[in-house]
Amino acid sequence: MKKSVNKYLVLWAAVVFTGLSSVTTMTLADDSSDAKQKGSNSHVGHFRHVVFFAFKEGTSRAKVDEIVKAFGALKAEIPSIIDYEWGNNESVEKLNEGFTHSFLVTFKDKAGLEAYLPSEAHQAFVKNLKPHLQKVMVFDYTAKG
Numbered sequence: 001m002k003k004s005v006n007k008y009l010v011l012w013a014a015v016v017f018t019g020l021s022s023v024t025t026m027t028l029a030d031d032s033s034d035a036k037q038k039g040s041n042s043h044v045g046h047f048r049h050v051v052f053f054a055f056k057e058g059t060s061r062a063k064v065d066e067i068v069k070a071f072g073a074l075k076a077e078i079p080s081i082i083d084y085e086w087g088n089n090e091s092v093e094k095l096n097e098g099f100t101h102s103f104l105v106t107f108k109d110k111a112g113l114e115a116y117l118p119s120e121a122h123q124a125f126v127k128n129l130k131p132h133l134q135k136v137m138v139f140d141y142t143a144k145g
Contacts, residue, residue, distance in 0.1 A: 044145040046082070047107040049116075052099035052137040059132045064101075067132065070125055071103055077121040080112030081105055099137060106143075113140065 075084040083106035089096045
């Protein structure tokens with residue numbers, strides 16, 4: 001970010017002091033190619049599977065940790081998963097509706113999710129999860145830039 005700001009300051013000075021109006025256009029085009037090279041939109045078009053869990057009252061911390069670990073292990077078992085991350089709710093807005101855990105699973109495309117859902121590994125995970133789950137929310141989408 002700082003590099004971009006400095007680049008714009010130098011260009012602004014060049015435009016002001018030399019009257020080169022074409023420099024700005026050239027720089028904006030260069031800036032967009034820099035973003036592409038850095039991969040800022042590297043996941044555009046990938047299919048995202050976002051899952052939120054609220055565990056039943058009384059579910060032990062050890063059981064929750066076991067479930068989180070098992071969810072993460074699916075990445076190694078299911079080739080269509082290209083990325084995985086999770087986290088606990090930290091919202092200061094308190095609008096999480098009781099959901100405490102969020103998981104983001106990325107697939108190359110929707111077909112990857114369609115292969116994942118009925119897989120033996122996913123079905124075994126769900127069977128282990130269900131007795132401890134108060135509620136779940138799932139949101140799937142194709143990533144846009």
